[in-house]
Amino acid sequence: MPPVRGRLTHGAPLAPLVWFKTGGAAEWLFEPADADDLASFLYALDPGVPVMALGLGSNMIVRDGGVPGVVIRLGKAFAKVTADGLALTCGGGASGILVSSTARDAGIAGVEFLRSIPGTVGGFVRMNGGAYGREVRDILVEAEVVLRSGEQRTLALGDLGYSYRHSDLPEGAVVVSATFRGEPGEPAAIQAEMDRIAAAREASQPLRSKTGGSTFANPDGDKAWRLIDAAGCRGLTRGGAQVSEKHCNFLLNLGDATSADIEGLGEDVRAAVKAASGVDLRWEIQRVGIVA
Numbered sequence: 001m002p003p004v005r006g007r008l009t010h011g012a013p014l015a016p017l018v019w020f021k022t023g024g025a026a027e028w029l030f031e032p033a034d035a036d037d038l039a040s041f042l043y044a045l046d047p048g049v050p051v052m053a054l055g056l057g058s059n060m061i062v063r064d065g066g067v068p069g070v071v072i073r074l075g076k077a078f079a080k081v082t083a084d085g086l087a088l089t090c091g092g093g094a095s096g097i098l099v100s101s102t103a104r105d106a107g108i109a110g111v112e113f114l115r116s117i118p119g120t121v122g123g124f125v126r127m128n129g130g131a132y133g134r135e136v137r138d139i140l141v142e143a144e145v146v147l148r149s150g151e152q153r154t155l156a157l158g159d160l161g162y163s164y165r166h167s168d169l170p171e172g173a174v175v176v177s178a179t180f181r182g183e184p185g186e187p188a189a190i191q192a193e194m195d196r197i198a199a200a201r202e203a204s205q206p207l208r209s210k211t212g213g214s215t216f217a218n219p220d221g222d223k224a225w226r227l228i229d230a231a232g233c234r235g236l237t238r239g240g241a242q243v244s245e246k247h248c249n250f251l252l253n254l255g256d257a258t259s260a261d262i263e264g265l266g267e268d269v270r271a272a273v274k275a276a277s278g279v280d281l282r283w284e285i286q287r288v289g290i291v292a
C-alpha cells in the first residue's frame, strides 16, 4: 500500500460501521488525513485495486465475505460545514443534521429535508438523497471529488446525471465536499419545518432499528411499500431478518441476521412483488462485497 498520513487498517471489520451491523471486513480501510492525502494515495495505488467510499452505511448491505480492495471513510477532517450568503460548503463526511442545523442558524431555508436522512454529504450526493418532495439535485451547486486515478475535480450539477436516487458519479470516485444553495428563511420557521419532518419520520419509520433505509426505489407512479404490502410481505422473515411491520420497504436485522439473510429476504420480496403485480423492484440499497 502507498504511504499515507491518515489511518490505513488491514482487515477492518465493517459491521460496526454500517446501520445493519452485519457483514465482513474491508481488506483495507483508509481514513485519509485530508483531500491531498486521499489524492496522492489513489494516484499511487495499483489501478487494479477496487476502491469504494463508505459514509454512515445507512444505505448499504456489506456482504458476509467482506469487501476486497480499499474502503475509504471520511473522518473529522471532512465533517465541517460553513455558510456564506445562501451557500453551504459541506465536507463529504458531514452529517445531514449538521448541514441542516448550520443552514438554520445562517437563515438558509430549503435544506431542512437533510435533517431526516441519516447519512453523510458524500452519500447524499452519490445517492441523490431526498425526502418530503426535495432531493439533492434541487440544492447542489457543485461537488469536489477525487477520482479513482487520484485526480481532483469539480463536478457541476449537470455532470452528475441525476435521476431518482441515482447519480452517474464515476466508479471509485470519492466526494470530499459539496456546495449546496438554499433560499432566505427565518431560523424559527426553518426549525419548525425540521421539527415537523423529524416527527413525521418518527411516526412512520423504524429509526432505532438495525436497518438500511428504503430497500427498493419507488417505481414510476407507485410506491414500493404499497406493492410489498399488497404482495403480503409485511413482517416476512428469513433467518434473523424481517420486513418491518412499521414500514414494509424497510428490512431489519432482528439481532442475529447475516447479510445473506437480509439480501435473501430482499430477493424473496422482489419475487413476491413480481408474482403479485408484475413489477420488477430495483434495489435502492447498495449491496457491496462478496458472498461468504
Ligand SMILES: Cc1cc2nc3c(=O)[nH]c(=O)nc-3n(C[C@H](O)[C@H](O)[C@H](O)COP(=O)(O)OP(=O)(O)OC[C@H]3O[C@@H](n4cnc5c(N)ncnc54)[C@H](O)[C@@H]3O)c2cc1C
Pocket (backbone or CB within 6 Å): 019, 052, 053, 054, 055, 056, 057, 058, 059, 060, 074, 092, 093, 116, 117, 118, 119, 120, 121, 122, 123, 124, 125, 126, 127, 128, 129, 130, 131, 173, 174, 175, 176, 205, 206, 207, 211, 212, 213, 214, 286
Ligand atoms: C432510518 C433510515 C431512513 C432513511 N431515509 C432516507 C430518506 O428519506 N431519503 C433517502 O434518500 N435516503 C434515506 N435513507 C438512506 C440513506 O440514509 C441515504 O441513502 C444516504 O444518502 C446514505 O448516506 P451514507 O453517507 O450513509 O452512505 P452509505 O450508506 O455509506 O453509502 C451509500 C452509497 O454512497 C456511496 N458513498 C458514501 N459516501 C461517499 C463519498 N464520500 N463519496 C462517494 N460516494 C460515497 C457509497 O459508496 C454507496 O454507494 C435512510 C436510511 C435509514 C437507515
